Amino acid sequence: MISLPRLCAALIVTFAFVQPSHAITGSRSAPSVGVAQSIVTVVAAGGGVCTGTMIAPNIILTAAHCIAPGTANRVIDYSTKPPQLIAPQQVAVHPRYNAQSIAAHRATADVALLRLSAPMPGKSAALLGVPRIPFTPVSRFTVVGIGSTVAGSDSGVGTARAAPLAVTGQPGTLQVRLVDPQTQNKAAGMGACTGDSGAPAFEDQDGRSVIVGVVSWSTGANNSAGCGGLTGVTPLTLYNDWIVKTARSWGAAIP
Known part of the structure; x- marks a missing residue:
């Protein structure tokens, strides 16, 4: 995640030998069983990790800025003991993605797909959609990720936790900012x-x-560096067709 401390390469090795634990800073809520079964851990560019979602038995949706060059990404399969790292067979980044824009928290096509050679054991696909527009002050999204439960720490990285968040600011089809409605x-x-x-x-x-949508960035409170302030989401409004067409070109049926 841009502007947040990346996990060191040694942490990737650790993930290969431990069971996942809970995540999302400030949250103590686990997602529904169906949603949890769609969430995967993606070993990302630069020695960190990202969250991905199964949208077909062997297709994973994630953020474009998580994708390493070539086939450097891996997906962790926790169904084996010890867990294994799976190399994707194909990777696709949206052609309009701009790394400089995401680094500056500006809107861009921050979406990507990974194709595995076989379905992930114990996983099921989540439904793909587009947000209802126009957004209103009462619009609510639930973000589900495998990230840290404590800002500046690798504590709790591994298994999905859920955070119900509210739309704030001036949302549009390019970017949505979410906030904890309580804080x-x-x-x-x-x-x-x-x-x-x-x-x-x-x-x-x-x-x-x-x-x-997919999570692209976050801030600490009052727009400081860290977590627990704003959560920047790239909505799928403009990118749903690309996702579906790319997945279908790989032989996957997206409902």
Whole structure:
């Protein structure tokens, strides 16, 4: 996640031999079983980790800034003992993604896909959607990630935790800023943290939880460095067609 401390390379080795624990700073809520089964840990660019979501049995949605050159990314399979690192067969970054923009917290097409050679054991796909527009002050998303539970620490990285967050600012089809409704960015609250880049933002639509965005960045309270302030989400409004077409070109059916 841009502007947050990256996890060191040694942490990747640790992940290969431990079971996951809970994440999302400020949150003590686990997601539903169905949502939890769609969340995966992606070993990311620069020696860190990101969150990914299964949108088909062998297709993972994550953030473009998590993708390393070539096939350097790995996905952790916790179904084995010890866990194994799986290399993706194909990687696709949205052609309009701009790394300089994401580094400056500006809107860009921060979405990417990974194709595995086989379905992930014990995982199931989440439903893909687009956010309902226009947004209102009562709009709510639920972010689910495997990142740190404590800002500036690798504590709790591994298994998904959920954070119900509210839309703030002037949201649009390029970027949405979310905030803990209890703290309103004035004090540390719930939000994405290190390791939550690429995490899905879910919206409840007609009684179903559907992915409507991915986490791109976060801040501390009052827009400081860290976690627990704002959570920046790239909505899928403009990118859903690309996701579906790319996945289908790989032979995956996206509902």
